[in-house]
Amino acid sequence: MRKDDLMNNLASVEERVAAACKRAGRDRSEVTLIAVSKTKPVEDLQVIYDQGVREFGENKVQELTGKIPELPQDINWHLIGHLQRNKVKYIVDKVKLIHSVDSYRLAEEINIQAKKHNITVPILIEVNAANEATKFGVKLEETKQLCEEISHLENVRIKGLMTIAPNVVVPEENRAIFHKIKVLSVDIAEENIDNVDMRIISMGMTNDFEVAIEEGATHVRVGTAIFGERNYNI
């Protein structure tokens, strides 16, 4: 995409994030914008980086590990897509946050690999809030228990929840889903589980990030509105 278009897109997303914060009576600093760069060339990421963005999200391990050496080393990478256990070892020491943990077995593998590197790895629990058959994520009613189980893994730290809301025509339709995640987050925080905090709520994408911010998102994952439509055929 042309540099000007990328810069304009980013400015417009930034404006909308700020406006949503304002409507919700929240400070802009409470919301982190993650630029979701999957399928996009590193040149496009560099343009967004040059505008000051340091948080980037990718959903495939191979694409992520390919891009890391091509770009500045102070980027904070977010793994936001489904993660297979056999790929954990390639990214565990390279990402700021893994958003998509939805099973004990996956957390266990992250723990094993984290130990090898002598690090603790921050993760989010992915919740399938609308209970969609096509989506990964743990059920709302099973989330608390999964947090408790994972909390015993020494080298993993739960930092909050993540959800991918349904693909709706009117973003307002997802408000109730986002609200449910916020309520669940408060509920789990009140349990005071050792090693578990609920500071992060990762929700909201191009279609619905403003509603997500109004409902308490701390991290929004925006791809298309910044980088343009994705073409999976090239």
Ligand SMILES: *Cc1c(COP(=O)(O)O)cnc(C)c1O
């Ligand atoms: C692709 C993707 C996004 C960004 O989607 P857009 O609609 O392009 O903003 C956000 N979160 C996840 C998990 C994704 O895979």
